[in-house]
Amino acid sequence: MELYSENAGQHHRRHHMCCLRFFVPWIIACSAQPEPKELHVLSSAPKAVQVFWLPGDGHGDGDVEVGQLAAAGEQPSSFSITTYPGHAFYFQAGPQRSNSVAHSGGEHDLVMLSEKAGALSAEVLTAEKLKSLVREMHLQCKGRHGYISCCRTFARESLGIPSRFADRYIESYSPNRWMPKDVGRGSIKEVSPVSLGDEPGAVPEDEMVVVNNLPDSLDLLWVPFADEAKLEESTFISDVPPESFVRISGKPGQMFMAMIRGQNESISAFQYPGELAVVLIRPPEGAPPLRVAVANQDQLKIALSNAAQACDFEEETAFLGCFRSRAALSTGEPLPQALSAAWFVMLWSSLKHWRQCVILPDSRPIRQVTLQLDNGEGSNRTIQANVLREEPLVLGIKGLAKPEECDQLIKSQEVLEQDLVMAFVSGGSTSKHRRTLSKNLYPDLEEPGSMLSRLHKRFFQVARGATGFNLWPPGQEPVNWLHYKPGYEYRPHCDGGCGQSLVPSGMRVASSLLYCNVPEQGGSTIFTKDSTKMTPARGDFLFFTYKSDPDHMSTHAACPVLKGIKSTATQWYREGVSEHYTWEDVNDLGYRAKGTEL
Numbered sequence: 001m002e003l004y005s006e007n008a009g010q011h012h013r014r015h016h017m018c019c020l021r022f023f024v025p026w027i028i029a030c031s032a033q034p035e036p037k038e039l040h041v042l043s044s045a046p047k048a049v050q051v052f053w054l055p056g057d058g059h060g061d062g063d064v065e066v067g068q069l070a071a072a073g074e075q076p077s078s079f080s081i082t083t084y085p086g087h088a089f090y091f092q093a094g095p096q097r098s099n100s101v102a103h104s105g106g107e108h109d110l111v112m113l114s115e116k117a118g119a120l121s122a123e124v125l126t127a128e129k130l131k132s133l134v135r136e137m138h139l140q141c142k143g144r145h146g147y148i149s150c151c152r153t154f155a156r157e158s159l160g161i162p163s164r165f166a167d168r169y170i171e172s173y174s175p176n177r178w179m180p181k182d183v184g185r186g187s188i189k190e191v192s193p194v195s196l197g198d199e200p201g202a203v204p205e206d207e208m209v210v211v212n213n214l215p216d217s218l219d220l221l222w223v224p225f226a227d228e229a230k231l232e233e234s235t236f237i238s239d240v241p242p243e244s245f246v247r248i249s250g251k252p253g254q255m256f257m258a259m260i261r262g263q264n265e266s267i268s269a270f271q272y273p274g275e276l277a278v279v280l281i282r283p284p285e286g287a288p289p290l291r292v293a294v295a296n297q298d299q300l301k302i303a304l305s306n307a308a309q310a311c312d313f314e315e316e317t318a319f320l321g322c323f324r325s326r327a328a329l330s331t332g333e334p335l336p337q338a339l340s341a342a343w344f345v346m347l348w349s350s351l352k353h354w355r356q357c358v359i360l361p362d363s364r365p366i367r368q369v370t371l372q373l374d375n376g377e378g379s380n381r382t383i384q385a386n387v388l389r390e391e392p393l394v395l396g397i398k399g400l401a402k403p404e405e406c407d408q409l410i411k412s413q414e415v416l417e418q419d420l421v422m423a424f425v426s427g428g429s430t431s432k433h434r435r436t437l438s439k440n441l442y443p444d445l446e447e448p449g450s451m452l453s454r455l456h457k458r459f460f461q462v463a464r465g466a467t468g469f470n471l472w473p474p475g476q477e478p479v480n481w482l483h484y485k486p487g488y489e490y491r492p493h494c495d496g497g498c499g500q501s502l503v504p505s506g507m508r509v510a511s512s513l514l515y516c517n518v519p520e521q522g523g524s525t526i527f528t529k530d531s532t533k534m535t536p537a538r539g540d541f542l543f544f545t546y547k548s549d550p551d552h553m554s555t556h557a558a559c560p561v562l563k564g565i566k567s568t569a570t571q572w573y574r575e576g577v578s579e580h581y582t583w584e585d586v587n588d589l590g591y592r593a594k595g596t597e598l
């Protein structure tokens with residue numbers, strides 16, 4: 001806990017301690033505490049004030065004096081406490097004791113202490129009030145050369161807030177921290193032609209591209225408080241000449257307005273959805289305002305694919321010639337030709353990948369194999385599996401799970417959307433390469449009746465039957481549930497020992513997917529080296545091996561979902577693991593699968 005008081009420029013350190021643990025030993029160790037927060041106190045009382053901390057519920061004994069505020073002079077005196085949300089304090093000037101106040105847990109709290117009618121009163125300004133204070137500062141000072149010093153003066157003169165407090169509020173709450181930037185522009189007609197084989201270096205990945213298709217110049221304004229009604233608070237960002245575009249770097253959720261220069265009645269507002277987004281400004285339809293179409297990255301990916309479907313050319317120049325004139329948003333708004341080609345590369349990675357996903361047909365079964373399943377209740381079930389590729393093996397099974405079984409799995413595991421998180425790639429970050437929601441499901445092997453355990457057991461029966469590998473549930477990785485929304489995908493990757501002739505014991509040797517929800521369009525699983533492809537129906541199962549895969553043939557991808565949603569349950573299979581030597585033990589030994597994204 002750090003306590004210090006400040007008055008008229010004097011900075012006087014009182015105590016310095018690690019945290020409340022030293023102060024009151026029965027409070028849990030520092031590391032178990034939530035983040036400490038600041039509590040600022042401003043006193044305009046004409047007397048010196050003692051500050052007391054109430055360690056208990058505010059009624060018991062043991063109040064602790066933690067500091068003093070000097071009598072206010074021309075300016076209030078100030079004091080700062082680093083404390084924890086919920087901690088309560090009161091103030092005492094001679095016989096007068098104020099009401100007690102607790103830290104609300106906001107980033108900063110400010111206590112205004114004053115003497116009213118002979119009584120000491122403490123009022124807390126929490127985050128909301130401080131935000132509106134900062135907003136007032138911003139309105140007073142925006143566009144001024146010395147923005148920060150103007151804000152400081154305003155804070156001091158209007159409320160007596162010292163600069164060191166004001167700076168923190170500006171830092172935390174001022175919209176100017178996120179001032180969007182115009183980071184480049186170009187004319188729609190003059191964007192250099194892109195070859196689809198090129199790396200998409202020319203395209204911004206995290207920017208809003210505002211395209212002006214009008215014969216007039218546009219003004220682009222930013223509305224700092226994301227409130228369309230606050231027109232007078234908007235800030236000019238950029239102009240957009242006719243037939244040109246600007247690239248704006250901003251923060252997701254920021255609100256903007258476009259208007260034909262000098263024509264207030266033409267104003268239209270829109271929000272930056274984050275990542276790559278395209279905003280098309282079209283002329284008003286008859287009467288103002290302007291028409292604005294915003295597409296986020298996923299919508300753009302789908303719109304480009306829909307446009308490309310009219311262009312069944314394997315050869316790039318022919319494809320581009322066709323595609324350019326057709327690229328449009330789903331609303332029919334045409335996209336700038338040269339930009340669309342660059343976006344296509346960025347969002348689909350290549351013409352080849354898009355064709356494998358969208359144009360090429362599913363693999364025809366080479367032959368069928370018969371597998372025996374034992375449901376554990378004495379009855380055997382015989383199923384047919386389609387061999388889609390012999391080496392390394394890829395198998396597709398129609399209806400391994402009944403739709404009701406999928407429903408039950410989804411219900412029993414409560415695979416609700418709010419439980420899902422954006423999937424991670426190695427290194428723990430999210431990536432456009434694995435753009436899907438994910439959750440691990442842990443089959444309870446002691447609870448063989450649960451739908452998850454029953455399906456898990458079935459997966460392993462298929463895996464053993466199809467390969468003869470020694471694959472059993474104990475010690476295996478959890479089932480990984482993936483949930484793809486429109487535009488979501490999983491770019492080409494290997495699950496295990498891609499490029500290896502023989503994987504060491506304990507490592508992944510095979511993977512399977514049970515498709516529990518299938519999209520109306522898109523979402524096929526493809527093996528990118530040889531275009532092996534499966535477009536699933538609900539309850540279908542895909543199984544593939546890579547125990548020996550020197551040529552990276554197991555490289556596979558989940559194609560973008562184009563319409564509807566897709567959910568899959570992935571199981572990875574390891575040989576040599578058991579209850580006593582689990583997949584985690586293997587990973588702890590450092591044998592992390594090479595080439596895997598997980």
Ligand SMILES: O=C(O)CCC(=O)C(=O)O
Pocket residue numbers: 480482490495513523524525556557558559568570
């Ligand atoms: O969802 C798919 O089609 C593929 C999923 C996948 O590759 C994985 O979970 O490793």
Ligand SMILES: [Fe+2]
Pocket residue numbers: 493494495511556
């Ligand atoms: Fe995979």
